[in-house]
Amino acid sequence: MKNWLKLFVLVLVAMGCNDKINPVSPAACESSYYSRGRELNNVETMVLAKTSITPSGAITIYYLENPDVPGLTSPFAPCNLPKEFQKDKLAVRITCYQLTWPDMENQNSYGLPIELTRIEER
Numbered sequence: 001m002k003n004w005l006k007l008f009v010l011v012l013v014a015m016g017c018n019d020k021i022n023p024v025s026p027a028a029c030e031s032s033y034y035s036r037g038r039e040l041n042n043v044e045t046m047v048l049a050k051t052s053i054t055p056s057g058a059i060t061i062y063y064l065e066n067p068d069v070p071g072l073t074s075p076f077a078p079c080n081l082p083k084e085f086q087k088d089k090l091a092v093r094i095t096c097y098q099l100t101w102p103d104m105e106n107q108n109s110y111g112l113p114i115e116l117t118r119i120e121e122r
Helices: 002-015
Strands: 035-054 057-064 076-078 090-100 112-121
Touching: 035 112, 076 090
Parallel strands: 076 112
Antiparallel strands: 035 057, 035 090, 057 076, 090 112
């Protein structure tokens, strides 16, 4: 049950993003629901894919491996990962903002929501 809830929250974050993604566009995840938190610069990480089977078919979620950033213990859940970077085990360097929302600390979600402002393959 917990895994389904985590998947559901991650899908909601991904659905809140603009479909026309520009990896250097800071406005790609704009929503009155989210607000920007701390900015993280030049973080080396890896894109990972997780496929889940649902009653309506397979869903693949892309997230970023838990980077070595002090104070962070969760993988990143980008709301604006460009399609060309949606490859399992792709090594990348990113700059991003952590996203927050009201009552965030009381929700059990998988991954720290982030808004990418820059991404490059390394």
